[in-house]
Amino acid sequence: MRPAETSMPSATFIFPTRQLLHLTCAILLAVLPAGISIAAEDAPAPSNTSPIGVDPFQQIDSLLPTPTESRLASGAPGPAYWQQKASYKVDVTLDEDKRRLKGFERVHYENNSPHSLSYLWLQLQPDTYTPDSPATLTRTWSDNGSVSIGDLQRALTPETFAGGMIISGVKDATGKPLKTMIHQGLLKIELPAPLAPRSSFDFELAWEYAINDIKLLPGRTGYEMLDDGNAIYGLAYWYPRMCAYTDYGGWRTKQFIGRGEFTVEFGDYDVTIHVPADHAVAATGELMNPEEALTPEQRERLKKSDTSDAPVFIVTKDEAEAKRKVKTFPQHKAWRFKAENVRDFAFATSRTFVVDAWGVPLNGRTVRCMSLYPKEGMPLWDKYATHSVAQAIEVYSEVTGIPYPWPHCTAVMGIVSGGMEYPMINFNSPKPEKDGTYTETVKNRLISVIIHETGHNWFPMIINNDERHWMWLDEGFNQFVQGFAERAWKRRLGKSGEPSKITEYLVNPAHQPIMTQPDNLKDVGRNAYAKTSTGLTMLRETILGREVFDAAFKEYCRRWAFKRPEPADFFRTMEDASGFDLDWFWRGWFFSTSSNDVEVLAVTRRLLQTGDPAKDKERDDRKEAKLPPSLTEERDANLAKRVDKYDMLKDFYDTYDPHAITEKKVDRYQKFMERLTPEEKATLANHQLLYEVRIRNNGELPMPLILQLEFDDGSKEIRRYPAEIWRLDGAEFSKLLITAKPLKSVMADPYNETADINYSNNRFPRTIAETDLTITKPTSGEPRTPRPGTPNTPASAAPSSDASNPMREHQEELRRKEQAAKKAEKKPDSAEAKPEQK
Ligand SMILES: [Zn+2]
Structure with a gap:
């Protein structure tokens, strides 16, 4: 899913939704003959090094599960890999008057595990909306002394809403009742006999529940009332679904408390949806009865849309408008959908839907891209929604190497705050103002959200990670690939994975390791989404390079398509396929909250001293001349000296020049030079300029070191060093730079690509920073604008970025x-x- 904003709402009573030169100093010193010393000009005293807790380069084997024949040490699924399969035949009816959903369901469960199972677990996610659900009971409260009426309603409704699934008639295939137990949104079915490995079990059950009004009980499913009393129904986790049974964790029964999404099995679906006959329906799967569900004209328009060069209206605005005169419609119509090898099923239905469709060619097939929206979504949805779906389909197929596998992909407006994904269908909130205008922010958000939710068809709908436990494996990966699709859309989109944008989070008290269960995350948007996608960006652009990263990332997608990867499978595959040891990066970026702050402490020119008397004299004279006089010396400049008054006091030392070239010095130098081989002499003759750069990391995260050298002539050069440069001392080291030209400055991380939390100390010498100082003059009688965060300032009083339109x-x-x-x-x-x- 995608939160409405990058960070969670502040009021927590809201329902919890969502080349380099290889010469090192040591090597160079080794080639210098005895007798040569290196003199430092203006060398500062070395600064203290701060100890770091754990060796950041220690291998992470102890943090990962032991490889098995199901999950290999290479990160690939092994010969013993298995996963269960759960298939559903469902007949579901929407009672629009009572806003209830009733269903009858047959489940075919295939036990592909090598284990006998004596019971089955199912998830009853509508039970989230009950007063005694873990989601309701564990909500906490905070406010700043005021609350909006809407927020108050959203706080109170869960305490009283008569929601939750009513289950009846749980029977096996022969009609024999099955023993069940229901608690905390879970249904346990005791099996009459253990279900043997590689065998299946069929059972059926009936259910019904009250659908939630998303204004009072927001989430990923429900109905949204429009101003004219008509509703949009976006129905998700609406049927009892099998919990996943896994090789790494047995039954995955961790309760749904609002954020950690879904751990589900692949299966086939045959779903018949009964809705008022004037509704338009979109769902996971292919429509099996178009003759019954669609008018001849709609079928003709659909056919035309398959080969058109732009989206075609299937239901026009006028046609949808005509149906909105009635709020409910007595007759029902059935829409039957079939889907194969999907992990879930969702649908949307409303009489208010305008529908457009467009056949997009992909790898020799045509994918039907569609959008459903009420007129309230126009003029934005009709122009951008289906194009956004198509953009995602094309770019994700390319980046992951897995072409979109299903017949259609559909974006629906409504229900959620932000967006939410299901196989082949997603729900999205951005829409224009009532007067038909919209801000650029809303327009960009619509495009981004639809790309994002469509992208979820890969993560986690194809690469089926365990979302309840590891949100970053789909949200972070999806946000990363979303950036490709956005950057290929237009210039001002697609900045979300930029390392410079994550630094504020890295120093925030809410910063937690990415390897945190999603319900326990304080700032999910900046953790599972942004920090993960930034990590992948750094791997691609800085640590591995595009060619190596792209091949390894595709390998991960290929290995785990239609399977269930765990974090270790990703870490291991990326190392296995790239040929890089990345343990330090996994440890630092994913398992810890460490960050890096590289500082260029000093740059010192190193002058080789061979003992050549002529050069020594010139240098020593120059040095002495450069020494400034002391204040006393300066003030005593005209002080009469006794030795000048009494000539008899003078001797040898009054005219002696300690820098003078003497026979002894010349002889010593000649003897030293005679001992050098021709190669050693050549080394001394050809050496370039030497600079010692002192680098410090004020953080604990090692990262590659990127130095930009700026020379006196204005030219620049980038030198890159792998993160292992920090392996012996994670806090501070020196690097010897050999240059042909005199250096003017050294800048660490010039492209701001390593998420350096303090960029002000990266350059040597420092530069003067510039910040704005805004001048205002309050008009008379105008109250002073309270500073943000002032107590008793309602959140709504804060200036909105969308205030200007x-x-x-x-x-x-x-x-x-x-x-x-x-x-x-x-x-x-x-x-x-x-x-x-x-
Ligand atoms: Zn998402």
């Missing part, structure tokens, strides 16, 4: 000009009065 301002300006022009036409005599200047 350039499209509306533009339309108002056009209207004013039009009116002025009309006025001028009516009074030709006063045309010269130029009314618009009044």
Whole structure:
């Protein structure tokens, strides 16, 4: 899913939704003959190094599960890999008057495990909306002394809502009742006899429940009332679903408390949906009875849309509008859908839906991209929604190497705050203002959200990770690939994986390891989504390079398509397929909250001293001349000296030059040079400029070191060093740089690609920073704007980034000009009065 904003709402009573030169200093010193010393000019004293807790390069074997024949040490599924299969035949009816859903379901459960099972577990996710559910009971409260009426309603409704699934008639295939137990949104079925390995069990059950109004009980499913009393139904986790039984964790029965999404099995679905006959329905799966469900005209339009070069309306705005005159419709119509090898089934139904469709060619097939939205979604949805679906289908197929496998992909407006994904279908919230205008933010959000939710067809609908336990494996991966689709859409989209954008989170008290169960995350948006996608961006752009990363990432997708990967399978596959040891990165970025703050402490020019008397004298004279006089010396400049007054006090040392070239010095130098081999002499003759760069990491996360050298002539050069440069001292080291030209400055991480939490100390020498100082002058009588965070300031009083609506301002300006022009036409005599200047 995708939260409405990148971070969670502050009021927690809201329902919990969502090349380099290889010469090292040691090697170079080894080639220097005895007798040579390196003198440092203006070398500072070495600073203290701070000890770090755990060796950041220690292998992570102890943090990962032991490989098995099901999950190999390479990260691939092994010869013993198995997963269960759960198939469903469901007949479901929407009672629009009572806003209830009733269903009858047959489940065919295939035990592919090598184990006998004596009971089955099913999830009853509508039980989330009951007063005694773990989700309701574990909600906590905080406010700033005020609360909106809507938030108050959302806080109180879960305490009283008569929701929850009513289960009846649980029977085996022969009609024999089965013993059951229901608690905490789980249904346990005791089997009459243990279900042997590689055998199956069929059972049936009936159920019904009250659908939640998303204004009062928000989440990923429910109905959304429109102003005219008509509703959009987005129905998800609406049927009892098999819990996953896994090789790594047995039955996955961790309760749904609102955020950790779904751990489910693949299976085949045959679902018949009975809805009022004037509804339009979209669902997971292929429509099996178009002759019954669609009009001849709609079928003709659909056929046309398959080969058109733009989306085609299947239900027009006028047609949808005509149906909205009635709130409920007595007759029902059946829509039958079949889907194979999917992990879930969702549907959307409403008489308000405008429908457009477009056949998008993909790998020799045509994928039907569709959008369903009420007129309230226009003029945004009709222009951008289906194109966004198509963009995601094309880009994700390419990046993951797995072409979209299903017949259609559909975006639906409504229900959720943000967006929510299901196989082949997703729900999305962004829409225009009631006057038909919209901000650029809303437009971009619509495109991004639909791309994101469509992208979930790969993560987790194809690569079926255990969402309840590891949200980052789908949300973070999806947000990462979403960036590819956004960047290929237009210039100003697709900045979400930029390392510079995550640094604020890395230093925030809410920062937690990515390897955290999602319900326990304080800031899910910046953790599972943003930190994960940033990690993948750094792996691709900085640590592995695009070619190596892309091949390894595709390998992970290929290995785990239609299977269930665990985090270790990803970590191991990426190392196995890239040929890189990435344990340090997994440990630092995924298992810890460490961060990096590289600081260029000092750059020192190192001058080789061979003992050549002529060079020594020149250098020593220069050094002495550079020494500034002391204050006392300066003030005593004209002080009469006794030795000048009494010549007899002078001797050898009054004229002696300690830097003078003497026979002894010349002889010593000649003897040293005679001992050097021709190769050693050549080394000394050809050496370039040497600079010692002192680098410090004020954090604990090792990252590759990227240095930009700027030379006196203005030219620049980038040098890259792997993270292992920190292996012996994670806090501080020196690097010897050999250059042909004099250095002017050294900048660490010039492209801001390593999520360095303090960028102000990356350059040597430092530069003067610039920040804005905004000048204001309050008009008389205007209350002073309270600073954000001031107690008793309602959240709604904070300025919204959407407060300005350039499209509306533009339309108002056009209207004013039009009116002025009309006025001028009516009074030709006063045309010269130029009314618009009044
Ligand atoms: Zn998502």
